[in-house]
Amino acid sequence: MATVRLDALEKRYDTTAAVAGVTLDIADGEFLTLLGPSGCGKTTTLRMIAGFIAPSAGRVWIGANDVTTQPPQHRDVNMVFQDYALFPHLTVAENIAFGLVERRAPRAERARRVAELLELVRLPGHEARYPSELSGGQQQRVAFARAIAHPPRVLLMDEPLGALDLKLREAMQEELRRLQRQLGITTVYVTHDQVEAMRMSDRIAVMNQGRVEQLGTPEAIYERPATEFAAGFVGSINFLKGRCVGHEDGCYIVETAAGRLRADTGAARIAGATPVTLAVRPEHLRLDTAAGADGRENRVDGQVAASSFLGNLVQLVVRAAGDLELRVELRAGDRRPPDGATVSVSWPTAKTVLLPSR
Amino acid sequence: MTARWHLLMWPPLLLSLALLVGSQSIFLRGSFFADLRVGRLGSELTLQNYWRVASDGFYLSALWLTVRLSALVVVFTFVLGYPTAYILARMRSVWAPLLLALLVATSFVTIVIKVLGLVILFSPGGLLNVSLLWLGLTDQPVSLRGTEFGVVVGLMYFTIGFFVLLLYGVVRTIPRSLEQAAQLLGAPRWRVFWRVVVPLSLPGIITSALVVFNLCMGAFTSAALIGAGRILTLPVLIQRTVMLDARYAMGATLAAVLLLCGLAINLISILAVGRLKAARRVVA
Ligand SMILES: Nc1ncnc2c1ncn2[C@@H]1O[C@H](COP(=O)(O)OP(=O)(O)OP(=O)(O)O)[C@@H](O)[C@H]1O
Ligand SMILES: [Mg+2]
Secondary structure, three states, X not given: OOOEEEEEEEXXXXXXXXXXXXXXXXXXXXXXXXXXXXXXXXXXXXXXXXXXXXXXXXXXXXXXXXXXXXXXXXXXXXXXXXXXXXXXXXOHHHHHHHHHHHOOOOHHHHHHHHHHHHHHOOOOOOOOOOHHHOOHHHHHHHHHHHHHOOXXXXXXEEOOOOOXXXXXXXXXXXXXXXXXXXXXXXXXXXXXXXXXXXXXXOEEEEEEOOEEEEEEOHHHHHHOOOOHHHHHHOOOOEEEEEEEEEEEOOEEEEEEOOEEEEEOEEOOOOOOOOEEEEEEOHHHOEEOOOOOOOOOEEEEEEEEEEEEEOOOEEEEEEEEOOOEEEEEEEEOOOOOOOOOOEEEEEEEHHHOEEEEOO | OOOOHHHHHHHHHHHHHHHHHHHHHHHHHHHHEEEOOOOOEEEXXXXXXXXXXXXXXXXXXXXXXXXXXXXXXXXXXXXXXXXXXHHHHHOOOOHHHHHHHHHHHHHHOOHHHHHHHHHHHHOOOOHHHHHHHHHOOOOOOOOOOOOHHHHHHHHHHHHHHHHHHHHHHHHHOOOHHHHHHHHHXXXXXXXXXXXXXXXXXXXXXXXXXXXXXXXXHOOOHHHHHHHOOOOOOHHHHHHHHHHHOOOHXXXXXXXXXXXXXXXXXXXXXXXXXXXXHHHHOOOO
8 A cells, every 4th residue: 555656757769748747646445436537647657557557757656765766576566457357377366376476475374365355356266266167246356356465556447447347337437446455555547437536436537638637526627717728528517608797705707608607616817808607517407487676696597498307307409699508407396487488597606617718 | 059150160261171181191101101212102001111110210200309409499489579569569669560560571472581591690700700700709700500409590580570479469468557566566577577568468479389380390491501410300301202202102201290290289289278278268
């Protein structure tokens, strides 16, 4: 168990920068997820921590050691690969014991540890099977057991659930999280699935084009996104373009096509009259007539352009002035206006986030 | 419904069998008749030729020499070829396929040209001896002509390309992530090689080694040209018996013995691998 520190880590290939300066501090025992779209540099970052890719610049620290130039086998990290990378010529027990053999653990000790790990990943009795005789989820568990057989200081996982179907994926998310908590191993997890990231992580680093756009708890990233990219990548959200024209009562005032709107939270250092974007999640939007008496509400009038029923909620698209489209989520029991009805959409300024425009 | 795709293998199998049996049976038939020299055969069926081969130390030592040289070539080809194949297969460079192509191309250059090149290289005034003398490693020219070692080198010249090509394909089927996983589990390079790469390529190694062995057992040119009449392997002996002595029945007998020995050795190796697979479940 150890902390991990990435210090201005970079990896450049001929023309492109796969990772363009990533600085991260990962706490002891933390579950940190690198989240981002395909090609944003997640795998490259992870492999630089493992030592398979030499960084072009920057350092990697594990605990108190600078491991930047150390080969993978000396870093005391382990990895669960996307394709599991189980040794096909070895049994489940031999796979799990592979690293214990390298570390010259006595035979009895190995057998005890294998039994213990199979118990932990809920696969007792599968010692003698070969990987080809296991289901995808079972292979995944064996890969995990093998990776923690000799507890590494840091556990790396690169989309370990990518090959599983949705049901199994969800079950394994909980399973992996339970095991990680139980063992307290510092974990860096890679996924491009935002739901998975939210469900499992202590903190998420949202990556885009080789950089970390935002680092924070799932709640912070969801409620207070720092960039348009982070806001759009995690969950669904409405963007309203405009110009920041002032600041009063702890509120930013923004001129948009749909009128003057306010935002409580926002990135600091927004100078006057700069182009900005307001962001608000669909579930914070309400259709009602009662004006927020305290002025702590934003309000936009428009027509219902479409609506769809999704069981637990109803999604509306409201078209407002200036070709603005707002997505609104109502609970299924709420009053549901017919298509074409004129409605007034309102939401708290406290739930409105001001972002610098891209 | 059971898949019947295995039926596809029968036409080519039968064709090659027919060609082999058809062409060889006429020749090999001669081995069962007495050899009356100058190309004439006796009229009664007899096993006397086989008896002669089995009882004459000359023929037995030729057989032993052939097997021994072939085995040596297999060993040397493996020692040189396996690391080469592995490195080529794991190279990220765009040059890897080109290097492989070059290496394989050398295997397809007519053997006569290559062997003559070697003969020139190894001759007393050739580059090798001049260099050795100049370096002071020897004070009189060494000759590989007429030595077993020379023949082994000549044979390797033509087997190594095939061997590397075959094993390159085998190593490419082993996912790199397996080696990386082993590395993270604490295995240094040679342990990764020993515990992951070798077992996973073992079936391929055995097959490729057999290919090399078979090529050598039947190789005539290297043994004849580099051996310079002093290294009498069975193929050389067969050529002499048939062409120079016109002893067709004896030549046929030697050919039959060579064929049977080759078959037996292949069969035993394949059975041994089958055993190994069953025991270890090696999957490539
Ligand atoms: N060996 C390489 N040579 C050149 N470019 C590379 C190399 N490896 C990766 N890249 C580039 O670096 C970028 C980041 O790749 P990386 O594999 O880290 O993405 P990722 O975030 O893991 O994506 P995914 O979700 O698809 O796995 C990509 O644009 C990729 O094309
Ligand atoms: Mg990736």
